[in-house]
Ligand code: HEC
């Protein structure tokens with residue numbers, strides 16, 4: 001990640017805010033990297049089907065899908081122990097959990113199985129499956145001859161989540177089609193690069209690949225100390241994953257604690273606290289315009305939701 005960070009700083013400094021949008025070379029250098037392009041580990045239809053069923057079933061107090069709702073971009077707009085993140089494109093990240101401490105998507109799924117379903121031992125999973133024979137039956141075709149374990153359950157749920165992928169105009173733009181974005185949206189991209197957002201929110205997914213201190217330049221107080229709670233290191237205080245911004249247009253409230261309601265406010269906050277810049281109203285508006293264009297997506301396997309128009313209206 002370090003080499004990338006250095007490269008991004010240099011590029012961000014070079015990128016000029018041109019009315020027609022940023023240079024194509026900058027767009028490619030900053031945004032073409034996609035962790036999700038790596039071939040997914042081979043998984044069969046039976047494995048993904050088991051994962052989908054485990055995701056939808058109440059194995060504990062709630063099912064995964066009650067918080068990560070497929071009709072609401074894989075989240076619920078609520079703050080539980082932390083703000084519920086979207087699971088759309090979650091598999092395309094290289095860093096997982098708000099604190100970035102989960103080792104992999106499957107590792108994060110195991111953490112969620114423990115947090116929300118109290119499942120920490122294979123025996124407790126097997127006991128739950130006794131009362132869900134319909135689920136138990138799906139294990140055999142998915143993992144022939146193997147006893148159900150949390151590892152297998154997490155692998156199946158991750159295979160299911162790998163199908164939650166979005167695709168839209170932003171991808172066509174990054175792939176070389178300038179006309180996929182309007183002139184105003186391209187000015188937004190140029191502004192995003194110029195002010196330095198891409199330093200942390202780089203790659204195809206505009207983030208999801210690194211962790212940073214919230215309050216890097218101007219301190220930001222929040223009760224949750226993030227990674228420090230786990231690692232005990234003072235340098236990890238208030239360090240969080242810079243999340244993917246692909247769906248940020250739809251997934252407010254924002255930040256790990258859901259403390260910011262609107263996209264415009266979080267963009268302004270990022271400018272001040274992460275970059276030490278008081279962004280002009282026109283810069284904030286340009287970046288919000290870009291992020292809405294990025295969020296103009298279809299999601300494989302999920303319905304397009306009706307909440308789009310509402311989200312857009314709210315930021316005005
Ligand atoms: C009560 C609501 C709730 C339920 C139920 C729930 N989650 Fe979550 N999920 C959250 C919250 C809140 C977070 C953020 C936790 C964190 O990062 O510390 C999260 C984070 C995640 C992440 C990390 C996403 C990322 O981008 O890093 C994944 C993956 C995930 N959940 C999958 C699941 C799965 C699978 C289940 C079912 C086993 C589940 N969740 C059940 C609320 C919920």
Ligand code: HEC
Nearest residue numbers: 197200212214240241242248254255256266267270271274
């Ligand atoms: C130094 C790294 C860094 C820079 C630079 C940066 N961000 Fe962030 N961004 C983060 C981190 C870390 C978070 C998560 C903080 C948290 O959850 O408390 C975040 C969160 C966000 C969120 C909220 C996403 C969500 O789903 O909650 C948005 C939107 C965002 N940034 C946009 C921007 C914009 C626009 C810029 C440029 C003005 C920018 N960021 C610059 C690190 C950075």
